Amino acid sequence: MHFRFTKTMGAAIGLAAAIGIAATASAETRVTYKSAKSTSSYYQMAVQIAEAMKAGTNGEVIVTVEESQGSVQNVMEAKARGGDYVFTTPPVLVKLAKAGKAMFEGKGDPKFDEIRALFPIPSLTMHFVMSDDSGVTDFAGMEGKTILLGKGSFGAKEGAKYLGLFGLEGKVDLAEIELSNAVPALKNGQIDGFVTAGSWPAPNVIEAAATTGVTVLSLTDDQIAKTKRTKLTIPAGTYAGQDSDITTTSLPVVAYTTTAMDDDTAYQLTKTYWEQKSKMGAAAAWWNGVDEGLMANIIGKIHPGAAKYYKEAGMALTESQM
Secondary structure (H helix, E strand, C coil): CCCCCCHHHHHHHHHHHHHHHHHHHHCCEEEEEECCCCCCHHHHHHHHHHHHHHHHCCCCEEEEEECCCCHHHHHHHCCCCCCCEEEEECHHHHHHHHHCCHHHCCCCCHHHHHEEEEEEEEEEECEEEEEHHHCCCCHHHHCCCEEECCCCCHHHHHHHHHHHHCCCCCCCEECCCCHHHHHHHHHCCCCCEEEECCCCCCHHHHHHHHHCCEEECCCCHHHHHHHCCEEEEECCCCCCCCCCCEEEEEEEEEEEEECCCCHHHHHHHHHHHHHHHHHHHHHCHHHHHCCHHHHHHCCCCECHHHHHHHHHHCCCCCHHHC
């Protein structure tokens, strides 16, 4: 028996193969996750989320992590990004963006009204990190010292606010160095300390504590009251040389997208995140602080696709979140 391969058959096979490739491609969802500086804990979290999404969906969801200068930039970019954009920021910044207030004054945009929440991630934790060589053990001791706040990030703005609240505005020298260079700058004596708002344990603080020796300053109850932030305790032993608890402040952080994202993708991202969270927590302690209680920190609307998952999981949402 002879079999003759014709051009028509070749074309049919080629078409079938093309359809097969298209079907495979369509099954894969690609998402860009805008995070924070590559040296921060939030960037590491983003990488962990990307790995969890790939593992939890058998490769159907591919998340690409994008470095950012900080939360304000992430919110600003929501104006121009499409349905594949996920970003992290404190809920209060979304509220300010929608109202065109503070750092968003004169920069308002109807697109900000399309921002929708997906899920909470570990809270921003303020770290005021001083080298052992500086001899600084409290905020009053920062006077006359060189401090790195960084630029553009929420941590930098929050740090500057705290200096003002505690009577240190104009009394410290602010270093013109990128936050990514904080640890080497601390090592070589270029700066006496730096401020970072990564969730604890923060990678740059871990490195500084292990290689240089640092004191992470504690806030008094009066100072915490002035900041109007949430009190948080970093347990003793979290960082090298830390013999006692650190009392500081925190701010909730949430992963957001916009209404441009389709419901199925938002559902899949949210469902996979919660289902993979315990595995992430086994590898990195900061995930263990995330639970259903953090849902109350989400102000504003939750994406309908994410809301579908929360309904299935029995997590109650408020009227304002729906």
